[in-house]
Amino acid sequence: MSDPAKDEAPATPAVDMIDEVTPALVRGVLGLLEAGRDREVQEAVASLTPSGVAWLLEQVSSEERRLLVAVLKPTLDPETYVELDETVRDEVLDALDSRDIAAAARQLDTDDAAALIDELPDEKRPAVLAALPADERGEIERVLAYPEDSAGRLMQRELVKVPSEWTVGQVIDWCREAPDLPDDVYDLFVVDAEGRLVGSIKLGRMLRTKRPVPVTDIVDPDIPSLPVSADQEEVAHVFRDHNLVSCPVVDSEQRLLGVIMVDDVVDVIDEEAEEDLMSLAGVQQVDVYADVLQTVRSRMPWLLVNLGTAFIASSVIGRFEGEIEKLVALAVLMPIVASLGGNAGTQALTVAVRALATGELTRANALRFVGKELTVGGLNGLSFAVLVGVVTSLWFGDWRLGAVIGAAVICNLVVAGLAGTGIPLGLNRMGIDPAVSSGVFLTAITDVVGFLAFLGLAAWLLL
């Protein structure tokens, strides 16, 4: 046994993309490309994994990408297209003709091929489908008929179905002889005469069982299965909750249609987490690779909504013009109340959005959760009221101003706790993704309440 402490600086390089595709390699490839040494470009890239090549293509400029794809096209592993960022993939597919894309699709699993073809512009898709052999075209069209982001889209049809009347020996012999059985089979699925799912057998279990044993003796019938129309978020939940490597997909009659593998689910989990993060900030997707105009367009709607709420908040201030003229300190201090409320509300909101996404927050514990956040808002409100009140009293030499701003802070932090939980819960109940629109409503409320409470109390008590 080696001493872990000594392993801190390993001699073995990690096989991380960042290590695989070094800046030096990117520069090297671009140098060869510019020099027109196409063969050497292909050789330099040949040793990379599909993810590595995808990564390389993402790192370079649009112009370089187009040239690189033209050179690499004949030798490229089609998995590379699957691994590419969406924006970059659109660009790369644009540089390929229908025959190239069809050839790539034929080498991919049905789910990946369908996803690739689905992303093509409408005018290009028929040509690519037409370039495919009839049976593969049929398979892909069947997948594309399922709703986007459903289990039907994620599943692959390549799987091992075992008739329930077979013995272990028959299965083993069949596996040995089947010409195109993939190596990475982990579970065998047992089906009855109507094609309905009976259960699964892990390959390891089968290997350890004697040949004459009927498969029904070792089949595990208590396995989760997913309806073909299940949303991908639900798929991710099931994989997480049951720690699955693969999960069978069935139709409404329990007939086995396909299998979803965990690596596709990892992508879904990444995607869903990213969606929440981006939605809260008002960004449509990670647009690192989108061009300037796309980015400007995609960010504008959120800023527009924000501008609308900012004008509403301003109109609240406008009602107190007279008071501000008399006591200009009000103008100096009012952003503090609004800002504290916005931040405290965002904390509650983020926890609520994430807890709704992971399923930790449900109707069963919603009331307790809102109550807790209200109390947290009240307690933080008290502490910060004292702090802000004292600083203000010292700064402006006016304890009454300090008392007013303190009261406004308590008020706004309680409202922030209520709005930060109530808004996402309400949107969720209405079937709207709480990540997308919560933030706008929240800051609108904490700004308006912040200004109103502070200026209103000041007008009432000080002037």
Add this chain to the structure above:
Amino acid sequence: MSDPAKDEAPATPAVDMIDEVTPALVRGVLGLLEAGRDREVQEAVASLTPSGVAWLLEQVSSEERRLLVAVLKPTLDPETYVELDETVRDEVLDALDSRDIAAAARQLDTDDAAALIDELPDEKRPAVLAALPADERGEIERVLAYPEDSAGRLMQRELVKVPSEWTVGQVIDWCREAPDLPDDVYDLFVVDAEGRLVGSIKLGRMLRTKRPVPVTDIVDPDIPSLPVSADQEEVAHVFRDHNLVSCPVVDSEQRLLGVIMVDDVVDVIDEEAEEDLMSLAGVQQVDVYADVLQTVRSRMPWLLVNLGTAFIASSVIGRFEGEIEKLVALAVLMPIVASLGGNAGTQALTVAVRALATGELTRANALRFVGKELTVGGLNGLSFAVLVGVVTSLWFGDWRLGAVIGAAVICNLVVAGLAGTGIPLGLNRMGIDPAVSSGVFLTAITDVVGFLAFLGLAAWLLL
């Protein structure tokens, strides 16, 4: 082949936690618990998966949880502890004595057992370790010697090592006879006489190969491996990039130490995504289950920092008290400039933080990225300057005021683009997690610049 359109409303229920542990079931269990019908409580819970039981324990109040654990203890699957939220797990472990915990740890994989024991309070840990048999204690202590969040902690030691001089037949016979081989083996790992990793063989591949073939003929030597000290974020990257189901872990001499399975990586991916989301909002973790005082304490630091920057922004406004007294419209409008800047900056910041986390943003494309965000800021600045300027001119009947606020908006949105990319890139370069602290700096900058640009320009041009 069934018609997908018909499958929209499946008869098969999805095996989702939310469906498995219904509010009715929670109420039912609590009713039985209150009535003291312990046996029936155990029966009601017996059919649930460990995730389901964990979910049930999370849904109830602290008091109910304590009672429920006392009743369920004898029949509980130890996996349940692994599936629990951290805060809830601490509470549950607190209700168990050392012997119970040791008994649970013995039934878990080494990695899960070590994680469980690591989480115990310092005073309880020695007693639990002492209650374990010497060999299992040794295994767990070895795992705990690896740094937290490293591959060494994630790996399990249960794996199939095959000597490189064996034939396929020998391996199959050994698998058939080994008394405690787990069913869910997917890859066999081939090692040389010194225990160094030679490569892996997928179980499916082995099954399809004739018995006399030496394993070295079918071993895949080009498989990724992870150094035992690799950080869990790197582990996740490798699994994602190579679409792995399992990955061997080696020491600095390439000796095989263990294997990481994809289900543990799914948890890591979830955790990392959650960390980014929470850090950006200034929340330490999803504290749905934390009590009020814990939550108040964990949220306070961020609000304090925010308060500090709010006072700085206020002091900027304070410098223009005279101007605001003369033209109170300045006080009414100034939050608009700050708010637009803050939101535009957050958009750029969130994209940058996520792109840094996924490795899409690197030194190779950092300059291009900053340049793009500056341009986006400038273009959005122009559009919003026109919009805000026109509305302001109409509202206050003063086109010069409109021109000034427009100019301030352009200025603040360009600064927002620069700060939203520059801050996370800078923090990342200094080795600080950009998600944790970017937000504070960003809003400090956009508030100060927003107020300064608008009030400064107004003082200079209007008064």
